[in-house]
Amino acid sequence: MATQTPGYIQNQDALLKRLRRIEGQVKGVERMVTEERYCIDILTQISAAQAALDKVALRLLEDHTRHCVIGGGDADRDELTEEMMGAIERLLRS
C-alpha cells in the first residue's frame, strides 16, 4: 500500500517544525510535573499538545487524501479509502 513519495512531502519541513514544537510542549509538561505545578495548569498544557497533534494529523490526512487517495491510480482506491477511514476512526477515538 506504500507510495514512493508520501503525500506530505511538500509540507515535510513545516510538519517537522510543528512536531518539534509539540515535543517541546510534552517536555514542558514533564517539567511542570517535576516542579510540582498545579494539576489544572498541567491539564491545560496537555490539551494544547493534543490540539497541536490533531492539527498535524489533519494536515497529514489532507495531504494523503489529495496525493495518494485521489491522485493515486484507480486500482488501489477502494483499499486506500478503507485504510484512510480506519485512520480517521482511530483519531476520533483518541
Place this chain on the structure above:
Amino acid sequence: MATQTPGYIQNQDALLKRLRRIEGQVKGVERMVTEERYCIDILTQISAAQAALDKVALRLLEDHTRHCVIGGGDADRDELTEEMMGAIERLLRS
C-alpha cells in the same frame, strides 16, 4: 487556587515515566516524517500518542479530584469544581 502539594505527588514518578515515553513517541513521529514514511503509519503513531496523553490527563484529573477537590477545604470547592469542569471540557474538545 494553588495547593501546597499537588494531588499527583504520589504518582509523580509514574507520570514522568509515561510523559518521557510520550516524548519518545513524538520523536518517533518526527523520525517517521524525516524518513518519508507512509502517511497512514504516521497517523497511527499520532493516535497512539494522543491515547497516551489522554491517559496521563485522566490520571491527573483523578488525583486532582481525590486530593484537591474532595480532600480540600469546603471553602474552595465550588471554585475547584468549576475549574475542574473547565479542564474536562478542554479535554473533550481536543
Place this chain on the structure above:
Amino acid sequence: MATQTPGYIQNQDALLKRLRRIEGQVKGVERMVTEERYCIDILTQISAAQAALDKVALRLLEDHTRHCVIGGGDADRDELTEEMMGAIERLLRS
C-alpha cells in the same frame, strides 16, 4: 451507589429541554438523509448534535461532582470518584 435524589435535580427541566432539542436535531438528520441532502451538510448537523450532547454530559457531570461526589458522605467517595473517572473516560473516547 445510587443516591436518593440525583445531583441534576435542580436542572432537570433545563436538561429535558436540551435533550428534546437534541432529539429534534437527530430527527433533522433523518429528514436530511430521506431528502437525499448533501453528505457534508448532514455531517455538520451530526457535529452539532454531538456538541449538544457533550454539553448535556458536562452539565450532568458537574452536578454529579457537586452534589454526589463532594456532597456525599466520606464513605463512598473513593468509589464515587472512580466511577466518575470511568464516565469521563467513556466521554473522551466517544
Place this chain on the structure above:
Amino acid sequence: MATQTPGYIQNQDALLKRLRRIEGQVKGVERMVTEERYCIDILTQISAAQAALDKVALRLLEDHTRHCVIGGGDADRDELTEEMMGAIERLLRS
C-alpha cells in the same frame, strides 16, 4: 458543491435505521432524566449515543469519499477535499 445523488444513497435505508435507533437512545436519556435516574447511568447512555453518531458520521464520510470526492470530476476535487477536511475537523472537535 452539491451532487445530484448523494454518496450514501445505497446505504440510505441502513442509515435511517441507525438514526432512528439513535433517536430512541436520546429519548431513552430523556426518560432517564424524567425518572430521576442515577447521573452516571445517564452519562453511559449519552456515551452510547455519541458512539452511534460517530459511526453514522464515519459511514457518511466513507460514502462521500468514495462517490463524491474520488468518483467526482477532477474539477472540483480540491474544493471537495477541503470541504471534507473541514467536516473531519468538526467531528474531531465534537
